[in-house]
Amino acid sequence: MASLSNPVQGDTSITVSRGLAGWLEANRTSLAFTSYQTGQLFLVGVLPNGSISFNQQNFSRAMGLCGDGDRLWVGSLFQLWRLEDMLREGELANGSFDACFVPREAHTTGDIDIHEIGILADGRPVFVNTKYSCLATTDPVHSFRPLWRPDFISKLAGEDRCHLNGLAMADGAPAYVTAVSQTDVLSGWRARREHGGVVIEVATGRIVTDELSMPHSPRLVDGRLYALDSGRGQLIAVDPETGRRQDIAFCPGFLRGLAIHNGHAIVTASKPRDGSFKELALQAEIEKRDGEAWCGVFVVNLRHGDIVEWIKLDGAIAELFDLVALPELRCPMSLGISTVEIQNTITFENS
Template sequence: MTLPNPDETTVPTVRTSVSPGLPGWLLANAASFAFTSYQTGQLFLIGVMPDGSISLNQQNYAQAMGLSAQGGRLYLASKFQIWRLENMLQPGEVGNGSFDAVFVPRNAQTTGDLDVHELGVDRDGRVVFVNTSFSCLAALDLTHSFRSVWKPPFVTALAPGDRCHLNGLAIADGAPAYVTSVARCDTPGGWRQHRSDGGVLIDVRTDTVVAEGFSMPHSPRIVGDKVLLLDSGHGLLVEVDPATAARREIAFLPGFMRGLAIHGDHALITLSKPRNGTFAGLPLEQALDQRGCEAWCGVAIVNLSSGAVVEWLRLEGDITELFDVVALPGIRRPMSLGVGSPELMDTITFRA
């Protein structure tokens, strides 16, 4: 099928560069990926064109943050809504002559501004998300802004104020398993005083802090019997044994990390440049100075065995901060239709 050309008049200026091996890596690993920028409010979809060049599709979603991929479906957290995007293509169909997935926004649940960070889907198909403003895990509700699912044991009240900066979520066996929090605080904004070493990894199922001492931790992901997470304030991808709290440093990355996706024996990680030109108060600033490198914005692909950055995509221009990233197995060239765009209004599909 042929889709109308997107209206790019409101798209921020962005210049991309990729490692020479990125197209080959995506093809060899039978995957593409998506990532978000809350700074400019965009969803990016990255794949490989038939001629071997990188395809980049970007669409606007206000303050795009958490992202979850469930087969032919994407969930995306924006400033005051959580979106459900469906791949509208049937087997064997292509969009615009090349794309093997076309994600269309079919539903938006209005939550209000909850500063939703990461999100996932449980065994019942229920969207569970990190409600950072109210310091809890929450689910969508047909009547209300959210339904509380769980809150850390050290948070005494379900109220706005971002007390501990709850941010990351890992789901295991169809239920929330681990979260990350910047601090064990119970006062509005109290976490800001503990950014350098107050971070914790919490087992939701037991209300237990299984590891601590991180700086701005984010994005726990379960790999076997271990948990990988971003010790973002140190610039480290780390592996944690939740049974013993032992940790192993896998890699140092030159930027502030917020999103992590695992695909096979590789990790995809989003990196951001410092806000206002500084990582003041974070160990990352000194770590960069010691290594003589500057922070960059983009997606790094890390080999989990060696810790080496094997491929990368870098962004320059109006975009300096990214958020989440997901791998899209089995999809070579994804694209999406933008909310409010002429292409969305003119694209009609139906089931007879």
């Protein structure tokens, strides 16, 4: 069991399934996930002695997360951060870490509630600007540059009208997004949590399905579209043509953040803020199964829908947000923006 301490938020204990280290090694990946509740980026890998490493750094209201080779993008309270792996091939940091992600640039967006992030074909980031109900990218002068919005959104306004939240990329372009509703009024989605969640095809504006409950995190992999039907606690596949939903696995928590890697889905789950999920079908399903909501990470085998490995957080951290797999990295770390290490770690190109 690992234990993390935050002087403001209190202690959190972390337990993992017995086979997690072996799974990470066998599938040649490590993981990164965020907690906006406590403002932290976690990097998870396997140390040389075979134990699990949790590297924890602070980014205020850390939410959207994107892995792009030797680069990580992190959306925070009012900035979009670019982190770069400073290590050369074959180098290790502190004798154990085969990647060290250093914050190199922050684009100031203001508080626009950045959710998920992708990378365009030209290398620019594209992100879900939830507060303004659109997809956007960075702008050298302004807070953001709008790129697309759903047809039912009549204007760009900082009103979080439909709770646009998830983004699936394909060939360097946005392919699908998720939203909690098709409402076009201030916070209208809050009255539509149980039904009416949508997957939208970006290129055409077509509503693929409108029968989901608080959907998040669409992912298009090998022509198959996955998503999280979060209000029901289900990892699902959605037929892009018919919108038909296929349940793959139930996970006991509110699901946000999804990575597909080597025949597995890796998803984050959060506990309810007020002790129950109230009107959501998720609450009734957990009670029917005589269970409790988790805060953690589930690894699901996509072939049979079983949860094969897991990470569980208990204590101060009760909500997670986004997650990415980091293929070919065994044990990554990062430097925090307010640490002594970042002040004293200086690198430059040496021919």
